[in-house]
Amino acid sequence: MPAIRANPLPNEWWRGAAIYQVYVRSFADGNGDGVGDLAGVRSRLRHLADLGVDALWFNPWYPSPMADGGYDVTDYRSIDPAFGTLAEAEKLIAEALDLGIRTIIDIVPNHVSDTHRWFRQALAAPPGSPERARFWFRPGRGEHGELPPNDWPSQFGGSAWSRVAEPDGTPGEWYLHRFASQQPDLNWEHPEVRAEHEDVLRFWFDRGAAGVRIDSAAEVVKDPALPDFDPEHDPHPYLDRDELHDIYRSWRRLADSYPQPRALIGEVWLPDPERFARYLRPDELHTAFNFGFLACPWDAERLRESITTTLAVHAPVGAPATWVLANHDITRTVTRYGRADTGFDFATKGHGIPTDLALGTRRARAAALLSLALPGSVYLYQGEELGLPEVEDIPADRIEDPMYHRTGGADPGRDGCRVPLPWSGTVSPYGFSAEPVTGEPWLPQPDGWAGLSVAAQSGAPDSMLTLYRTALRLRRAEPGLGDGPMSWLDAGPRVLAFARGSGADGPGFTCVVNLSGAPVPLPAHTAVLLASGPLDGGALPPDTAVWLRTT
């Protein structure tokens, strides 16, 4: 078992925090127009405090044409009018803090919206101009420049290049966009690009943001030669390039310059855990999302290996692990775990594959207790605490996700996990929109979500919400949980069992998860603290997790 640094300083709250992700558009709608907003979040802060989370991570809330749900940012220093105002955001940050909840905002350094003033200036300026140098503009290949400058694909389908019309109307240069065409990539070789983002960080840190989630953190730097992609060639032309580390070192100095240091949290999707850990060296990011664990199938050996690898790669750099089961890009957990293939593959998403929601929910409950018991911080995506399923039948004309549109519908996109939350009532909008309601929810909510609403689940002993509330309360009170050591226990094949705490002082705590097909006996214990489902006498049924007091 690798040693995990214990006794975090009070400032190092991120080492063991439970962080709740708010997708603002779909959380709560305070003005009744069908789109979630900051007024809605402020009116529901009590719910989040009662849930027992330590911090909120807000998806981008800046002015945006919403070509990619707000990841196409027009102005990083303001709030989208559909969500509210900067003054409201400041109030929200302060009110949350009064309830003991910190705020993490989303920073999008890889690209801006094509409506951002820099990109407008670039379009109005000629090839070779300083305005274009902040982006990746290049002439096309082919006799008339009609072919893209290289073969890089967009992550959302199609080419990563689009051609512009020059100010005189003639077909002109091409610009790079690793995501949608409305999201031109910035050139991080350019000093103004660096300076601008550091200034944006200061802007939000000065307003009380306790940390930032860094979007597409490993994709920001490109090989300036922009070569065709060659799988044999190392380094990769647009992923995980060494130059990135200097950027984050500089951000770390900035974050550390505050009396209460701000946390840097990376969205780092990399298959190689060793390369991933390089972003977490002591002078770089504080933590990064553990996508390996998220994508892992519901299988004891695979999960054990994922957990062991995670801890082993974090230990040498002294960074805490994170545990994530879902976010706004990922198929909802209860749907995923109810399928024959329980892993997550971003390329296919398993859309339309039959699912057994009762089974998926049982496993999601067990997975919740597993991830909340592991060492480090944990992320909870809104609606996970309600056990919401993926909505797989959104009508095509209501889907907004560019992944769906850029692939001609071959990729289902991510809107199925972004449907507005049900708060109360028996029909849509299920209390999502405050009265008077003037618009329907921006994505349609299914019939049959009444039983999943916050009101319906509050106080119901067997509900997902009650499980999360109880587990988060216990997690806060339990000295061995959050950051700190853990040790594996042998509970037989296809069973995960581990103890938390140092074992030297304080009460003993053990988590057991049964991924086998048959009940297994519970290890010796003095009390059952919490179980994800009914116990079978002295046995733990399949797809069930339990927290035990052992001394």
Ligand code: GLC
């Ligand atoms: C990240 C976000 C995703 C967004 C993409 C482009 O992966 O999580 O939602 O579409 O970056 O900004």
